Amino acid sequence: MPSPAQPDETAATRREAGVRLAKFALLVLSIAVAVIYWVTWYGGGSPVDARAFYDPDYARDEFVYLWTPAFAQVTAPLRLLDFASFVAVVRGLELTALVLMAPYGAWAFLLLPPVAAEINAANINLLLVLAIGLSVRYPALWAFPLLTKPSAGVAMLWYVVRREWRSAAIGVGVAGLIALISLVLDPGQWVAWVGRLVQFGDSSGWPFPWPVWPRLPIAAAIVVWGARTNRPWTVVLAAIIGMPRLYFLSLAMFVGLLPLMRRRGSSTLQVSGFSPAAGPQDAADAPHV
Secondary structure, X not given: OOOOOHHHHHHHHHHHHHHHHHHHHHHHHHHHHHHHHHHHHOOOOOOHHHHHXXXXXXXXXXXXXXXXXXXXXXXXXXXXXXXXXXXXXXXXXXXXXXXXXXXXXXXXXXXXXXXXXXXXXXXXXXXHHHHHHHOOOOHHHHHHHHOOOHHHHHHXXXXXXXXXXXXXXXXXXXXXXXXHHHHHHOHHHXXXXXXXHHHOOOOOEOOEOEOHHHHHHHHHHHHHHHHHOOOOHHHHHHHHHOOOOEOHXXXXXXHHHHHHHOOOOOOHHHHOOOOOOOOOXXXXXXXXX
């Protein structure tokens, strides 16, 4: 005779299968919408931000090139493409980052104005926040934000508070090595870049209403608190707040909080939603989210 628990187990299995099917359907929907979105905007729209790093010599108002020469050198092969193709590649990468961070809801996030505007402008904010989220497991990825928007590196206080010196050294070391190679290859570009930074004004005003310097202490306080209480998502939040410029498109980066808040585990490696290997842990070891 079947045990009394068997019907309940069967129902639970069916529910679990239904959840898996729904997740798969949402994932397919997210990918399909992302592809349609990419095709629709191929070469069109208003990719104003892409112009700022397609042509490092381009300068007009707030679009003056302020990222490091190392980033310009690393992305040089992409700039061999015509501008429309370059924009298509950037938008495709941004959409891929969105699907990776919100696999079951990318289609819904594309309905939000900051996310839609971010991809239309062909910026790199979604790629940055993806790298910062992954840096919880792969600290070498800090080279990307440090060589583009270095003030976001305030979030690396996570390693300092937790005395994770090896991870901190990897992040800073990889960025430093790339910068050193870049400097050797073209020291003149670095001199010019420093000159632009010296002249850079960080005054408030539209479309950048919040200067970076008052935000950095807030970002530092958040990540220090998060490091002491084992909340990895504060790394992403602190990095967002510490971005050189915080404005309308920056709101799209909050999608990057989702993967780090989705799972629980006993370490910063396992808590990350980016870690498919994360498994169940003792409740007493679970980090606070």
